[in-house]
Structures are given as structure tokens and as C-alpha cells.
Amino acid sequence: MLAARLVGNIWATRKINSLNGLKFMLAEVINNQEEKQRLIVADTIGAGIGDRVIICTGSSAKLIFEERAMPVDAAVIGIIDEDCHF
Amino acid sequence: MLAARLVGNIWATRKINSLNGLKFMLAEVINNQEEKQRLIVADTIGAGIGDRVIICTGSSAKLIFEERAMPVDAAVIGIIDEDCHF
Amino acid sequence: MLAARLVGNIWATRKINSLNGLKFMLAEVINNQEEKQRLIVADTIGAGIGDRVIICTGSSAKLIFEERAMPVDAAVIGIIDEDCHF
Amino acid sequence: MLAARLVGNIWATRKINSLNGLKFMLAEVINNQEEKQRLIVADTIGAGIGDRVIICTGSSAKLIFEERAMPVDAAVIGIIDEDCHF
Amino acid sequence: MLAARLVGNIWATRKINSLNGLKFMLAEVINNQEEKQRLIVADTIGAGIGDRVIICTGSSAKLIFEERAMPVDAAVIGIIDEDCHF
Incomplete structure (x- = not known):
């Protein structure tokens, strides 16, 4: 997995149907x-x-969804604790 | 996923049968x-x-298709809104 | 997918049985x-x-085969038309 | 696979439910x-x-788990012997 | 696939059970x-x-095994012929 910082939102009104409502x-x-x-x-x-x-x-990223057939290749699986230094 | 800009079309008349009609x-x-x-x-x-x-x-890219057994490893899943700046 | 030019043949007489006859x-x-x-x-x-x-x-590369359980991670899926410039 | 050295722990209290108890x-x-x-x-x-x-x-990383539907993309599969030099 | 030269052995006495006996x-x-x-x-x-x-x-690397649920992401699938130059 990668450690990353979230820096913005991505809006895509027009998208694959199964992704409606998903937050990018x-x-x-x-x-x-x-x-x-x-x-x-x-x-x-x-x-x-x-x-x-x-x-x-x-x-494996799509395993965050119950319905697994989602065309997604990267997902947040955890928020790193603020007091975790590395 | 990756943010990308579409810059051209790719034409391949001779291809794997299951890909006929697909737009690259x-x-x-x-x-x-x-x-x-x-x-x-x-x-x-x-x-x-x-x-x-x-x-x-x-x-996961092939999950954009109903028939999933397609040899494809990259697919457009959304068009980023024009007023989305990042 | 990647655009690539074929530059040679790879010969491997000794290989995993399921790959016999396959062209690399x-x-x-x-x-x-x-x-x-x-x-x-x-x-x-x-x-x-x-x-x-x-x-x-x-x-997804192995989906070019009917028998899909092939240990292959890259496959030609189309030949780009000669008059396609990019 | 990659050879790597473990250099720290990653704590993420808030995470995907299926990952509870997992050590990162x-x-x-x-x-x-x-x-x-x-x-x-x-x-x-x-x-x-x-x-x-x-x-x-x-x-393949998730195959270290019995319950395989885990959103994990990297896992320790072995500890390299101390007297193995490379 | 990648062309590579084998340069050493990796010994890992302690490993995931399903990998016992496997040569790295x-x-x-x-x-x-x-x-x-x-x-x-x-x-x-x-x-x-x-x-x-x-x-x-x-x-796809794990498809070299009959028992496919192996946490392995890279495998030798062929030995390149000595007289194959590239």
C-alpha cells in the first residue's frame, strides 16, 4: 500500500454507471x-x-465495495493516526 | 486511477476478435x-x-464491459468536469 | 495499454508446460x-x-487465450494501422 | 517479489472494517x-x-489470508535468513 | 514479461505455510x-x-502452480536459449 495525503476532490459528472455516487x-x-x-x-x-x-x-482496491465489479484501481483503506510518525 | 488528457485516436484494424468495434x-x-x-x-x-x-x-479496467473477459488494461471511467481544478 | 514496436524473437525451449508452442x-x-x-x-x-x-x-493479458490459466503478463492485442500517426 | 527492510509501524485506527486487527x-x-x-x-x-x-x-498479496476478499496489495510472505547474503 | 538473469538464491526459513518447499x-x-x-x-x-x-x-505468476492460491507475484516461466541474442 502507499502512504498518501489527500489534496483535493475530483468531480466527474459523466462516468461509468456503476460509479454513480462514488467519491473521488x-x-x-x-x-x-x-x-x-x-x-x-x-x-x-x-x-x-x-x-x-x-x-x-x-x-484489490475494489474489495472495499460490497458489489465488487467496480472499475476502480485505487482506494482509501485507512486513515493514518495523527500521532503516527514515519 | 490516473488523471489524463485524451490526445488522439489509435486505429488497429487487425486485432483480437473480442475487441472488434472497441474504441482506442x-x-x-x-x-x-x-x-x-x-x-x-x-x-x-x-x-x-x-x-x-x-x-x-x-x-479492473475490463469491468467497464458487460462481457468481462476482454484483454484490456486501461479504460476511461469518467470525464473530469471542466470546472474541476486541481 | 502500451504502444510498442516488435524488435525480435525470444526463444525458450525449456519452459512451463502450458506455454508450449507459444510465440514470444x-x-x-x-x-x-x-x-x-x-x-x-x-x-x-x-x-x-x-x-x-x-x-x-x-x-488481463492472458484473456487472449481460450484456456485462460496461462502464466503470461503481456500480450499483443492489435497491430496499429500503418497510416495511424501519433 | 521485493526484498525490503521493515522500518516502522503504521497505525490507522479508522479503516475498512474487514481490516480490523491487521498489522501494517x-x-x-x-x-x-x-x-x-x-x-x-x-x-x-x-x-x-x-x-x-x-x-x-x-x-496476490491477499492470498496470505484465509478470508481472501481483503483490500490489501502488499504483504510479508517470508523473513530472509540472517545468513543469506545478496 | 521481463528478461532477467538469475544472480543468487534467497533463503527464508520462516514464511507463509503454503510456500514451504518453494525455491526463491x-x-x-x-x-x-x-x-x-x-x-x-x-x-x-x-x-x-x-x-x-x-x-x-x-x-498471473501464480499460474505456474497447480494449487493456485499462492502469494507469489513473480515466477520463472522459461529459460532463454543460449543462442538467442537480443
């Missing part, structure tokens, strides 16, 4: 490199902008 | 790096050249 | 970077050296 | 590059900080 | 870059140190 956010990978990798992630646990989160990528 | 487009990943990563994506929601889109990659 | 080729990813990424791909549609092809990677 | 650790990939890639991994075999481990990534 | 090797990806990417691979076809091999990565 922009995440910036936390590392010690100059160029921060950015990716779009799905969130179902109420994470907000500024939160540090754990991102699951790849085909 | 060339997408350029949106980031702040000099070298833009390019990939070929499938589109089923009518996205066009110039659109900013959300791309799902990996084996 | 060396592909060079088409991009505007100095260092061209190379990968080995399976081909079932008669692509040849010099052809520009569409490569599906990851676990 | 921070791992640093072992290579000869300046910038060490870091990722968050799940551990079920009692690995500790400082251990060199084998990490399985992608959708 | 260290592979170095063959490319024309300064920094050689290294990964750990499973081998079931008797490849040895020094061999050039074809590596299947991702969730």
Missing part, C-alpha cells in the same frame, strides 16, 4: 522525492482533504 | 513532470480528444 | 524518452518484427 | 539506488522492525 | 540502463544461477 479524491504519495506522484482514489470511509491515508492499489 | 484512444497522463507518460485506453462513454478523463488501469 | 517476441515501448523500455510479449495474431502493436499488460 | 508496517525496498522506495505492507507471520523480508505485491 | 531466486532485469532492477522470483523449472530467464509478474 486526489492523493499525493508521501515520500522523500522532489516530484510527488499523484493519483485519483475512491473513498468510502469519510476521509477528508489533508488526511494522511493508506491507499490500496490494483485490482 | 491515446491518453497523456496529467502531472507536473517534463516527460508525459502516454498510454492507450479503451473508451465506452463517448469521451473525445481534449477531454480530461479518469483512467482505471490494470485488471 | 521482444517489444520496445514507443515513447519520447531516451531509454526505451523493453518487455517480452506473447503473440497470437501473427504480428511480425517491425510492426507497431498494442500491448495489454498484467493479468 | 512500513517497508523500505532493498536496492542499490539512492532513493529508497517505501511501501506499507501487511504482516501475519510476526516480522519485526529491522527484519529483511520478502514482499508479495499486487492482488 | 534473485533476478536482475536485463536492460541497457545503469541501474539494474532486482526482484525475487519463484522457480519451478530448475533454472540456475547465471541463466537468462523469462519472468512473469503480477497475479
Whole structure:
């Protein structure tokens, strides 16, 4: 998984039907490199902008949904505790 | 998922049978790096050249199709709203 | 998917049984970077050296086979038309 | 798989329900590059900080669990023997 | 798939139960870059140190096993013929 910080919302009115109502956010990978990798992630646990989160990528990401046949490849699976330093 | 801009069409008359009729487009990943990563994506929601889109990659991409056994690893799952800035 | 050019054949007499008879080729990813990424791909549609092809990677690549339990992670899914410029 | 060294713990009180009780650790990939890639991994075999481990990534990582529908994309599958030099 | 050269053995006495008896090797990806990417691979076809091999990565790698629920993401699927130049 990746450690990332949520930095914005992504709005896409027109999308694949099965994704209606899904919340997309922009995440910036936390590392010690100059160029921060950015990716779009799905969130179902109420994470907000500024939160540090754990991102699951790849085909396992869709396992956050009960209905699993969702075309999603990155999802928030946890919010990192504020007092967790790394 | 990746944020990308559609920059062209890809035509491949000779292809795997199950892909007949599928629309392939060339997408350029949106980031702040000099070298833009390019990939070929499938589109089923009518996205066009110039659109900013959300791309799902990996084996989840084929979940945009009803018939799921398609050898496709990247697909447009949404068109980013014009007034969404990031 | 990736746009790539086929640049050679890969011969492996000793291999996993299920792969007997399968044609492996060396592909060079088409991009505007100095260092061209190379990968080995399976081909079932008669692509040849010099052809520009569409490569599906990851676990979806094996969907080009009727018998799907093949340990293959990259496959030619289409030959890009000669008059397609990008 | 990747060879990595475990360098810390990751605490996330708020997370996807199915992940309750799961131990997350921070791992640093072992290579000869300046910038060490870091990722968050799940551990079920009692690995500790400082251990060199084998990490399985992608959708196969969840196969360390009996209940397989876990949104996890990286897991410790072995602890490298101390006298194994590479 | 990747072309790689096997450069060592990886020993991990303590590991996930289902992996007992499995042979892990260290592979170095063959490319024309300064920094050689290294990964750990499973081998079931008797490849040895020094061999050039074809590596299947991702969730398809576990298809080299009859029992497929193995947490493995990279496997030797073929040994490249000595007289194959690329």
C-alpha cells in the first residue's frame, strides 16, 4: 500500500454507471522525492482533504465495495493516526 | 486511477476478435513532470480528444464491459468536469 | 495499454508446460524518452518484427487465450494501422 | 517479489472494517539506488522492525489470508535468513 | 514479461505455510540502463544461477502452480536459449 495525503476532490459528472455516487479524491504519495506522484482514489470511509491515508492499489482496491465489479484501481483503506510518525 | 488528457485516436484494424468495434484512444497522463507518460485506453462513454478523463488501469479496467473477459488494461471511467481544478 | 514496436524473437525451449508452442517476441515501448523500455510479449495474431502493436499488460493479458490459466503478463492485442500517426 | 527492510509501524485506527486487527508496517525496498522506495505492507507471520523480508505485491498479496476478499496489495510472505547474503 | 538473469538464491526459513518447499531466486532485469532492477522470483523449472530467464509478474505468476492460491507475484516461466541474442 502507499502512504498518501489527500489534496483535493475530483468531480466527474459523466462516468461509468456503476460509479454513480462514488467519491473521488486526489492523493499525493508521501515520500522523500522532489516530484510527488499523484493519483485519483475512491473513498468510502469519510476521509477528508489533508488526511494522511493508506491507499490500496490494483485490482484489490475494489474489495472495499460490497458489489465488487467496480472499475476502480485505487482506494482509501485507512486513515493514518495523527500521532503516527514515519 | 490516473488523471489524463485524451490526445488522439489509435486505429488497429487487425486485432483480437473480442475487441472488434472497441474504441482506442491515446491518453497523456496529467502531472507536473517534463516527460508525459502516454498510454492507450479503451473508451465506452463517448469521451473525445481534449477531454480530461479518469483512467482505471490494470485488471479492473475490463469491468467497464458487460462481457468481462476482454484483454484490456486501461479504460476511461469518467470525464473530469471542466470546472474541476486541481 | 502500451504502444510498442516488435524488435525480435525470444526463444525458450525449456519452459512451463502450458506455454508450449507459444510465440514470444521482444517489444520496445514507443515513447519520447531516451531509454526505451523493453518487455517480452506473447503473440497470437501473427504480428511480425517491425510492426507497431498494442500491448495489454498484467493479468488481463492472458484473456487472449481460450484456456485462460496461462502464466503470461503481456500480450499483443492489435497491430496499429500503418497510416495511424501519433 | 521485493526484498525490503521493515522500518516502522503504521497505525490507522479508522479503516475498512474487514481490516480490523491487521498489522501494517512500513517497508523500505532493498536496492542499490539512492532513493529508497517505501511501501506499507501487511504482516501475519510476526516480522519485526529491522527484519529483511520478502514482499508479495499486487492482488496476490491477499492470498496470505484465509478470508481472501481483503483490500490489501502488499504483504510479508517470508523473513530472509540472517545468513543469506545478496 | 521481463528478461532477467538469475544472480543468487534467497533463503527464508520462516514464511507463509503454503510456500514451504518453494525455491526463491534473485533476478536482475536485463536492460541497457545503469541501474539494474532486482526482484525475487519463484522457480519451478530448475533454472540456475547465471541463466537468462523469462519472468512473469503480477497475479498471473501464480499460474505456474497447480494449487493456485499462492502469494507469489513473480515466477520463472522459461529459460532463454543460449543462442538467442537480443
